[in-house]
Amino acid sequence: MDPEAQKENTQDSDDQKVVAEITARRFVPASVTTTSWEEFRFVGHEIRISEAVDCYGAVVWPSALVLCYFLETSVKQYNMVDKNVIEIGAGTGLVSIVASLLGAHVTATDLPELLGNLQYNISRNTKMKCKHLPEVKELSWGIALDKNFPRSSTNFDYILAADVVYAHPFLEELLITFDHLCKETTIILWVMKFRLEKENKFVDRFKELFDLEEIFSFPSLSIKLYKAMKKNQRSI
Numbered sequence: 001m002d003p004e005a006q007k008e009n010t011q012d013s014d015d016q017k018v019v020a021e022i023t024a025r026r027f028v029p030a031s032v033t034t035t036s037w038e039e040f041r042f043v044g045h046e047i048r049i050s051e052a053v054d055c056y057g058a059v060v061w062p063s064a065l066v067l068c069y070f071l072e073t074s075v076k077q078y079n080m081v082d083k084n085v086i087e088i089g090a091g092t093g094l095v096s097i098v099a100s101l102l103g104a105h106v107t108a109t110d111l112p113e114l115l116g117n118l119q120y121n122i123s124r125n126t127k128m129k130c131k132h133l134p135e136v137k138e139l140s141w142g143i144a145l146d147k148n149f150p151r152s153s154t155n156f157d158y159i160l161a162a163d164v165v166y167a168h169p170f171l172e173e174l175l176i177t178f179d180h181l182c183k184e185t186t187i188i189l190w191v192m193k194f195r196l197e198k199e200n201k202f203v204d205r206f207k208e209l210f211d212l213e214e215i216f217s218f219p220s221l222s223i224k225l226y227k228a229m230k231k232n233q234r235s236i
Contacts, residue, residue, distance in 0.1 A: 015220050022069045026060075040094060042068050043101040047125045049092045050117055058117050060092050062221055063163035063191040068098040070189070070216070070225055071160075078189070080104035081131070083157040086181060088139060088174075089164040090114075093121040096134055099160060105132040107156075109139035142173025145180045156181060161190045165202050175202075179209055179230070188228040193221065 027039040038060060040047045052058035071080065081103035087096045088109055096108035100122075110118055119136045126134055139148065159181055164174060182188065188210065192199060206212060210228040217224045 015218055019218055019220055022065050025065060025069065040065070040068070042072050042098045045101055045125070045129065047094065047097055049094055049121050049125075051092060052117060058092055058114060060094050061163045061193070063193050063223055064091070064094050066216075066218065066221070066223055066225060067095050067160065067162045067189065067191045071095075071098055071102060075102065078158070078187070080158070084155060085158045085160060086156045087160040088141070088177060088181070089161060090118055093118045093125075095160055095162055097122055097125045100126045100130040100132065100134045103131045104158070106134040107137055108134055109137050111140055112138050139177070141170050141177040145177065149181060151180070154181060155183060156186050159186060159188045161188065163191065163193055165192050165199050166195065171202050171205075175205060175209065178206075182210075182230045184230055184232075186230065188226070190226045190228060191223060192226070193223045195222070
């Protein structure tokens with residue numbers, strides 16, 4: 001076997017091994033209930049998440065599991081303790097819950113219609129378990145950013161985002177939101193599943209404003225994990 005083929009086989013094997021470890025954190029209930037829910041195990045806790053199958057934002061997608069796994073296994077490089085963290089497009093709240101369990105002061109955000117289930121999941125899984133009580137807050141991308149998140153008092157160490165880029169018409173508003181929330185020292189940890197050409201175009205646009213580094217790639221899931229920081233010169 002030539003060296004390139006051997007390297008590719010090794011990468012495929014590593015990918016499959018890590019993906020198996022990540023997906024093993026999900027436990028589907030054995031019994032049928034009136035509420036759709038799943039259980040996950042991160043940071044030594046059993047996390048029970050209520051879902052709504054009729055809404056994209058109320059389902060736990062694989063990108064969220066990848067980000068949770070990364071946060072849990074990368075605490076030396078990305079220590080969440082006492083850090084000010086915001087998650088955009090928090091959905092069911094799983095990523096925010098894991099960040100909270102790791103000691104962060106978390107603000108979980110999403111559209112107003114998702115906040116009820118988001119608050120329920122976060123309260124259920126963090127009460128009396130976290131150093132800092134997480135906050136749930138409305139955030140519609142690109143709307144009332146100066147009012148709800150004024151630059152003078154907004155100072156996040158980390159911005160977390162999982163699967164926020166897909167077939168929706170608000171990609172420019174998403175980019176504006178990233179830019180608004182990001183200070184010069186803010187680190188963005190962003191996991192994205194590539195489905196369509198639109199994702200590639202967004203990455204190219206994103207690179208105009210941010211220095212982007214690919215940390216991990218999971219070809220079997222079509223998912224990549226990025227770290228980003230704002231470029232010195234603003235262009236938005």
